[in-house]
Amino acid sequence: xxxxxxYNQKLDVILVICEGMFRGSRENSLFLKGNMALSERFNCxxxxxxxxxxxxxxxxxxxxxxxxxFYELGFDIMYRTAFLYAHDENLYKFLELxxxxxxxxxRFFDNESDARTWL
Numbered sequence: 861x862x863x864x865x866x867y868n869q870k871l872d873v874i875l876v877i878c879e880g881m882f883r884g885s886r887e888n889s890l891f892l893k894g895n896m897a898l899s900e901r902f903n904c905x906x907x908x909x910x911x912x913x914x915x916x917x918x919x920x921x922x923x924x925x926x927x928x929x930f931y932e933l934g935f936d937i938m939y940r941t942a943f944l945y946a947h948d949e950n951l952y953k954f955l956e957l958x959x960x961x962x963x964x965x966x967r968f969f970d971n972e973s974d975a976r977t978w979l
Contacts, residue, residue, distance in 0.1 A: 861914070863894060867902045873979060874898050874906065879913040895939075905939050906979050910972075912946035927958040940965040942975035 864877040876895060899905055945952045945968055952968040959966040969975040 865894060865898055867898060867904065869902075871976075871979075872904055872906060873908050873976075874902065874904050876907060876909045877913075878909065878911045880915070899939065907939060907941040908944070908972075908975060908979060909941060910944045912944050916948050916951060924958055926955060927962065937963045937965060940979060941967075942979050943968045944972055944975055945970060 861878060861880045866875045866877075867873075868875055874895065895907060895909075899907075941964075943952065943966065949970070956966060956968045967975070967978055969978070
């Protein structure tokens with residue numbers, strides 16, 4: 861999985877672009893640690909994660925395990941995160957429900973305009 865990070869000072873948002881194949885918890889750990897490092901560096905707690913070109917090797921059964929990584933790595937509920945997706949809607953919406961149930965401010969969108977508005 862390739863990850864590019866960019867801080868947009870004008871919008872006070874960290875843009876994260878993910879491409880390639882996402883294979884599980886190890887990559888999720890690296891992804892979350894990178895986000896938290898940038899958050900600390902720029903004192904920014906809002907993320908727009910563009911996963912439209914990311915292919916998942918996960919199913920609905922894996923969603924709770926992915927959500928557990930947020931907690932285990934210290935990805936706190938203070939972060940507000942909008943995810944953009946182009947496919948795997950059922951997985952993303954299920955993950956959204958799990959994260960919301962655990963108190964996270966995370967939403968999944970198929971429209972960038974809606975995601976930016978929510979942030």
